[in-house]
Amino acid sequence: MNVPLPPTNGGCRTAPVLKERGQREVFCGLTGIIWLHRKMQDAFFLVVGSRTCAHLLQSAAGVMIFAEPRFGTAILEEQDLAGMADAHVELDREVEKLLARRPDIRQLFLVGSCPSEVIKIDLARAAERLSQVHAPHVRVLNYSGSGIETTFTEGEDACLASMVPVLKDTTARELLVVGALPDVVEDQMVSLLTDMGIGPIRLLPARRIDDTTAVGENTVFALTQPFLGDTHAALERRGARHLAAPFPFGDEGTTAWLRTIAAEFGVSEETFEAVTAAPRARARKAIAQAAEALRGKSVFFFPDSQLEIPLARFLTRECGMTAVEVGSPYIHDALHGPDLDLLPAGPQISEGQDVDKQLERARAARPDLTVCGLGLANPLEAEGLSTKWAIELVFTPVHFYEQAGDLAGLFSRPLRRKAVLQMEAAE
């Protein structure tokens, strides 16, 4: 009864994908730091990069940057470019200073950027060396958040993937839930699964380093975010098995996600119903209210976070919208497949971007709502299109039942606002 039915006209899994290359209007992976550092309370993210990287973090972090955040940039200067020899000495000194000032830090991430990747500073080796110097108090890891390698949320993927090889071994049959979620959402998820009798539940990333997240051949893992391709691969290399499911957005997505895990752990239909019935009813009611303004409206997704496909699935199936184009920076069949199965055929699925061509398509389609980045949102509003800026979907609690109404609300608010603003003379 609760198994979501595939659309009668077929889904989008086998739909032709428009693959484009050209100018991309996207963030680089460094931006992942902004939400990751809130989640991992004892971690510091040290970007090795240029003033541009520092400026990007400052622009993306907005007001948060003034709260003594646990991230910073070691800005490369001219002398660092001149010779490679002392880049490591310089880095060691900056790390030494940093850790002396912040003794509460237990994990340090050296985050690679475009400049550090292009001049090939070996941050992996630096991380190993610094780990030895600062052990056992501080663990130093490395990943790249550079724009040449990662797009926006892929920064989180690269970060989590860097942690997988150092996770403890276990032979226990455990559920590992992967993807950084706001604490309130994480707590709801853990409580739903616990109420079904599923456990122990491990989280990646954990809130603190001392939490015992382990992995092994008997581990099964579920992803809460669709952008975790490398982490998925790294976990499979450690022998863990992926539970493929639609992502937990909306009533349907959340139920399907939970059901996949429940089936794996042999939870009875009665138990599943008992645990999910009340929150499902709440979610349905909240969505129905928030989605009133969305019914029958068209939506166009510019690529940003890889959340586009599951969100398009939620908006079309649960809010009555039609999708014109669903753009994603990358599409992984293993991850996006279940959502593509449920997304009713019709929209153009596109991967990658040539922003000017995509803008032409959006202008021609005149969608009722365009989901895009902040560099495009105001210019499109000025052209008369209603927009929903996509970054908010990454920062705001939107997963699982209790947030389903808020999620629909994020999309309906711009349309409601357009309807209420009346600046013309009343006559």
Next chain:
Amino acid sequence: MKLTVWTYEGPPHVGAMRVATAMKGLHYVLHAPQGDTYADLLFTMIERRNHRPPVSYTTFQARDLGADTATLFKASCQDAVDRFDPEAIIVGASCTAELIQDDPAGLAETMGLSIPVIPLELPSYSRKENFGADETFYQIVKSLAKPQDRTKRVTCNILGPTALGFRARDDVEELTGLLSDMGIDVNVAAPLNATPTDIARLPAAHFNVLLSPETGEAAARFLEKNHDQPYTKVVPIGVGATRDFIAEVAKITGVTGRPDESRLRMPWWSRSVDSTYLTGKRVFIFGDGTHVAAHARIARDEMGFEVVGVGCYNREMARPIRALAKEYGVEALITDDYLEVEAAIEKLSPEMILGTQMERHIGKRLGIPCAVISAPVHVQDFPARYSPQVGFEGANVIFDTLIHPLVMGLEEHLLTMFRDDFEFHDDAGPSHHGGKAKAKVEDAPVEQVQPQNDNVIWLSDAEKELKKIPFFVRGKARRNTETFAQEKGLHEISLDTLYEAKAHYAR
């Protein structure tokens, strides 16, 4: 390497974007990796522009590295020219592209484009945003300005206003009005809203008004040297500076027109009795060199403040700011490290900070009122309302901006007078929030004073007395008293120590 969290300035290519976005009919082709488009949102969000910045990025990715990136650059160039049909393009590299050495200038030149191609050399690892803007504007002027006859009427150019410039939009308008009052027309204001064709017309003006030395000085010098146009050295921010500016313009041009002062309210506002309490307020001033210099003069000579420290983050202005500090008898702080700024502010304990967005947050942390006088600024400092800094209306705006964070004179007086009043104590809360004042419980235990300094102990009498001081100066009183006690070698603070310290610091 240098560890950084806040940066006062972006990289130089953001400066180039500020010039390109300010102009019309110009396009910037930037050789940059995927992700550098983040800078677009500074313009579309902070400045709320209703169009995309005229910048094409090559957005190369890891798989493009190698010979491919040069082809990518040429394709982007051609595409930008075909799509946007600009009058001219500027081409350059961001920090990463600087490392892969594709030479955008050389590549663009070989393409045989029919429009002017202006190459930029912006050293990302040694210079910053303001340099990028100044250099870009200079290169554009150098490439496009044509020798020509002067206009018949006395005209001038306004040089330096850019996109993301602090109050640049309204400064140009105010300045245009001021000059018009004097009988001088503006030939071209640039780069803001100018086209490449307008840039070609720059040498027709009789002189240049350098509104923003940070972003226009190189172009002003070039025009002086090559087109014999003198440029103004006084930036007309503040009443005195505006009058000096008018005199300077009169001297350059011989025009005798006097601007209308009928709407200049700032001098009277500052003389009126409610402003008496401003006398000797200790202010710390930090920002870009131009705004700091202007505000130091306003603070001392027009508001009657005491300037206790000045500094700037742009090293291009280090020399004039050092000279200014000497004149004011204070130390100059030239740094782009906000931790140094924070330390200086903490040490000086000013009663007010005039600074940037960063200082606003430092002020919030330290409980010191702050007014924003310089970039970098956030979205609230690109206001919808008319808010120039220059000229006479600018002086009115600045007066309001500087006093709003302070407690008004009468209010301060009342707070001090009734600080022990049973319904007017610290915990009562502001009455305009509609909350009912909680009556003071007389024999409630006095909350333990946490000394900021481990070496001194507050005796209970002194502690009680400290609590009677209004909350907004209590922090300073506590710090001063503790410093005083330490200097005297005292380990305990008694009531007497408190008042001795008060007398010691009295002005």
